[in-house]
Amino acid sequence: MTNSNNHINSLQTESVTERFLRYVQIDTQSDPESTTFPSTEKQKNLGRLLVEELLELGVGDAHLDEYGYVYATIPSNSSKTNVPTVCFCSHMDTSPDCSGEHVKPIVHKNYQGQDLVLPEDTTEVIRLENHPDLKTQIGNDLITASGDTLLGADDKAGVAEIMTAVEILMKTPTIKHGEIKILFTPDEEIGRGVDYVDIKKLNADFAYTLDGERAGTIEDETFSADSLKLTIQGVETHPGFAKGKLENALKIASDILARLPKDQLSPETTSGKEGFIHPTNIKGDSGSCELDFILRNHDTKILNTYPNKIEEITKEVLQQYPNSSYKIAVSEQYRNMKEVLDQHPEIINVGIEAIKRAGMEPEKRSIRGGTDGARLSFMGLPCPNVFTGGHAFHSRQEWVSVQDMQKAIYTILHIANIWEEQA
Numbered sequence: 001m002t003n004s005n006n007h008i009n010s011l012q013t014e015s016v017t018e019r020f021l022r023y024v025q026i027d028t029q030s031d032p033e034s035t036t037f038p039s040t041e042k043q044k045n046l047g048r049l050l051v052e053e054l055l056e057l058g059v060g061d062a063h064l065d066e067y068g069y070v071y072a073t074i075p076s077n078s079s080k081t082n083v084p085t086v087c088f089c090s091h092m093d094t095s096p097d098c099s100g101e102h103v104k105p106i107v108h109k110n111y112q113g114q115d116l117v118l119p120e121d122t123t124e125v126i127r128l129e130n131h132p133d134l135k136t137q138i139g140n141d142l143i144t145a146s147g148d149t150l151l152g153a154d155d156k157a158g159v160a161e162i163m164t165a166v167e168i169l170m171k172t173p174t175i176k177h178g179e180i181k182i183l184f185t186p187d188e189e190i191g192r193g194v195d196y197v198d199i200k201k202l203n204a205d206f207a208y209t210l211d212g213e214r215a216g217t218i219e220d221e222t223f224s225a226d227s228l229k230l231t232i233q234g235v236e237t238h239p240g241f242a243k244g245k246l247e248n249a250l251k252i253a254s255d256i257l258a259r260l261p262k263d264q265l266s267p268e269t270t271s272g273k274e275g276f277i278h279p280t281n282i283k284g285d286s287g288s289c290e291l292d293f294i295l296r297n298h299d300t301k302i303l304n305t306y307p308n309k310i311e312e313i314t315k316e317v318l319q320q321y322p323n324s325s326y327k328i329a330v331s332e333q334y335r336n337m338k339e340v341l342d343q344h345p346e347i348i349n350v351g352i353e354a355i356k357r358a359g360m361e362p363e364k365r366s367i368r369g370g371t372d373g374a375r376l377s378f379m380g381l382p383c384p385n386v387f388t389g390g391h392a393f394h395s396r397q398e399w400v401s402v403q404d405m406q407k408a409i410y411t412i413l414h415i416a417n418i419w420e421e422q423a
Helices: 002-024 043-058 132-137 155-170 249-258 306-318 344-355 373-378 402-422
Strands: 072-073 084-093 107-108 141-144 182-187 208-209 217-221 223-231 278-285 288-298 325-334 362-364 398-399
Touching: 002 402, 043 072, 043 155, 043 182, 072 155, 072 288, 084 155, 084 402, 107 249, 141 217, 141 325, 155 182, 155 208, 155 398, 155 402, 182 278, 182 398, 208 306, 208 402, 217 344, 223 306, 249 278, 249 288, 249 344, 288 306, 306 325, 344 362, 344 402, 398 402
Parallel strands: 084 182, 084 208, 217 362
Antiparallel strands: 072 182, 107 141, 141 398, 223 288, 223 325, 278 288
């Protein structure tokens, strides 16, 4: 692969930037309130474009299925018959936390540490002091949005990197590799990204998601995650005649929320591998009220204790409301992929070696969140997460480094090549 570096560099420097700028202008925001799959039909607009581009590159089986997934296969060019089939995966949707409509990307050439004032809303300023990873970007080219939307680097940076790697692999036969599968998913941002993935059709031995952050990082650990719905049934009556009768479900719910720990077990007070209980929504009236929580911990055994904590608080509060009742429903969202990946250390080892060969010092990290890879791992497709070069996801200050996107492309190519080399 070394002999092809000059050709690869000249090919990818322009194309990954051009691809990314084009992709982020397609609105693919997912919708957690939707009952359809994908949750928004507009996600298929990007999927159709990717299929067209894959077909133009000579990837003959590229297609978009009814659920909005893009599948494609790059045939092996190796004479070896025992090379494993590797899948590279990214998601097409963007977060509902911030507008993804009418994204106007801006390329900031030769960044020198200055504040980046975003023109559509000049109160949005990307400052070095607030984004410490900018210290590694002096002299690089950064891409931001214009201030009134997110950028979409999460995860269109990953999509652009995979697509550019596909182009290079199709045009550079000196890079030896086994069969490679490509998968682009919808609805990852709302936790449904692999609900309808056809693992049998994909037919890969393992995968790598391109959905990480800082250059050089590979992630083999996520939270284990559940959602919890607490329903409070109060006692409703006419407020004019309520003395001694009314038990207001909204006040009960407020009391429960007020008793959650203030200095621990919340996103705003935890970091690293500390877990949390996080209320995300409350709705109802004085008669009945629902509270939604997300529960997170890297240790599934500890996660399983969190519903008990909520129930203990609820029972304590309801002692003051003897005629009211509650129901708790817990739903599994995803589990820590480390439980699977620890059984396949060679997958991480190849990723680490690929990062080294791409010229970086590898950093193995855990994620305070989840990826498609977490659920894919438990569906029989072990799948760590690789960096994309994007930062400040889900916000109007999101940014990505062109040079780090190029490093991600090299990492993809080396992963494919190393598996062929070691076969």
